[in-house]
Amino acid sequence: MLKLEKRQADSRLMSYVSPLIAIVLTLLAGALLFSVLGHDPLHALYTFFISPLTNAYGWTELGIKVAPLLLCAMGLTLCYRAKIWNIGAEGQFIMGALGGSMAALQFLDAESRWVLVPILISGSISGLLWGALAAWLKTRFNANEILTTIMLNYIALNALLYAVHGPLRDPAGFNFPESAMFADAALLPLFSDDYRLNISILFALFFTVVIWTVMARSWVGYQIQVLGEDAKAARYAGFNTNRLTWFALLVCGALAGLAGVAEVTGPIGQLIPHVSPGYGYAAIIVVFLGRMQPFGILLASMLLALTFMGGEMVQIEMSLPKSLTGLFQGMLLFFLLAADLLISYRIVFQPRTARA
């Protein structure tokens, strides 16, 4: 007979193995699902997970999706390590895109690449200010950051819609809700004209290293760890918890804002109503799937990016419905939560004993 038994201490091994178990179970469940739908499961899984990456173009497209996920996820990691449950990366991303676009639209005739500097900075600062609002509400009024950041996401979205339907609308665009196309000089440089991949992936990798160094090697990072493990201990040790809250939310806001401005000056090239397909929310899954470790987060963001692309491939190649993307993401989370049980518990086999 199988029985769950509490471990004496959380299993470190299990916390790394659990995402792998989740992925394997997702693949098995996916295969079952495909065969019920009447498709060869191996071929379908191949189309979903492998075929998007069989050429250089696929890899560059993966990079385009990984960059914003990674930037948002690293910012969120900083918050979550301190147990500040910031759900607001989406709004900070949107404000970054909006602020960056406002700057980019001032430089429609620009010919120098240097205009990118003020554009990227104004995007990051817009995101940072949006994070600052949440930090102020939390430190000044002790408002729950889960609620405030979710609400700020909706405010950001409506600010974006207002701007793109109103003041930032392209005057030559027949009133359609989108801005003018940015100048070529205001677009992030590409690695090659054949692909859309731009230098935002370098920003993402750079800040992954920076955040990780801060977390693992700096005094601030140590304080954040302590705050997350035990808030009382942090206060007792004399750490300024308000200042730490400000720090985590500002950095996260700036990184998400950078991701946002990199999206409009990257693959999109203008401000439109749909700048984000939900990167800020997907990044939350990435953080937990990646175990709040830099390498894990990198892999998790690649996997999540792949589910978006695979969903498109099975539609084009096999006429399967789009909902498969959401289904795979959902199964992944579901199995991960289930497998995470094994971090604190273990399964023991108990032979049936005769009654005494």
Added chain:
Amino acid sequence: MMKKHKNWQRWVTSAALALGLSTGAMAEDPMKVGFVYVGPVGDYGWSYEHDRGRMEAQKFFGDKIETTFVEKVPEGADAERVIRQMAQSGHDLIFTTSFGFMNPTEKVAKRFPKVFFEHATGYKRAKNLSTYVLRTYEGRYVSGIAAGMMTKTNTIGYIASFPIPEVIRDINSVYMAAKSVNPDVKIKIMWVSTWYDPVKESEAANALIDQGVDVLIQHTDSPAPLMAAEKRGVKAIGQASDMSKFAPNAHMFSIRDDWAPHYIKTIQEIMDGTWKPEDFWGGFAEDMLVVASVNDNLPADVKTAVTKAHDDIKSGKLKPFTGPMKSNEGKLVIEAGHTLTDEELAGVNWFIEGIDATIPK
């Protein structure tokens, strides 16, 4: 050995495809036609009708063509990848069916000069990129006739999405038609800033009814306004697809989009090598707009007037935007005897005389 040889061939072909070298299909292969939709095919509105057009084209050409589609494509950075993947995987012709796909389609068209692209409702064209759009104002004219005759409060409500020329044009069309049968008629416009949001559309419908509106016309895609009309006992007209089943009493008729004639014509042109980039407009005359499911509960004179307006527009006898016509700011916008060209129709940014509203800036 035979099998090995074939495998080898397949590898070379897929490698070539992956490199984007081979775009044109071989003579014996079916022509590959791709469709990119913004909504789910089950939205019972815009994307649903495009997909019906696809299926009819498939039925018409049989195994001479192979069609694929991708639904729910967000109008952001992802659209370009989807369109490009289609171009890369050997599609010969790709229809992108939402305004937000304009810039991505243009970018991909530039990169794949041998693939043909058709973009619905946009204004950017190229050597291998056409645009196509419906003369929705023709359907609105017929709607305006029925609304003008049916309203007892002399107030028509218009649920509008965005102040783009298509919507402005159609509001004018409804009003001029209604006024031609009812000189006292007024029109109230409510902007909802969405194409599809049942909750917002329903709220707008109820707000208009509260203001005395008893006939609703919608420029949004969900059946919610019809359902609101049914509940409140007023009349309404269905948009894009046949919405009769959502409001058995309130539904007067639907102006249904039918994209099949254009899809069949375009595919045939590509097969014959006669395709040219153009800005295509289809309406009653091309059977791309249809007056569907006229309700039996309409008075006979309204039915007759609806049929007459439809037939006159279809035959070309009636052209709604013919001068002299003044804007509601008193400016002469169409000279006497002139009928707006398609190019001029695409830029309409004024309300005609009598509409008590301004275009949101």
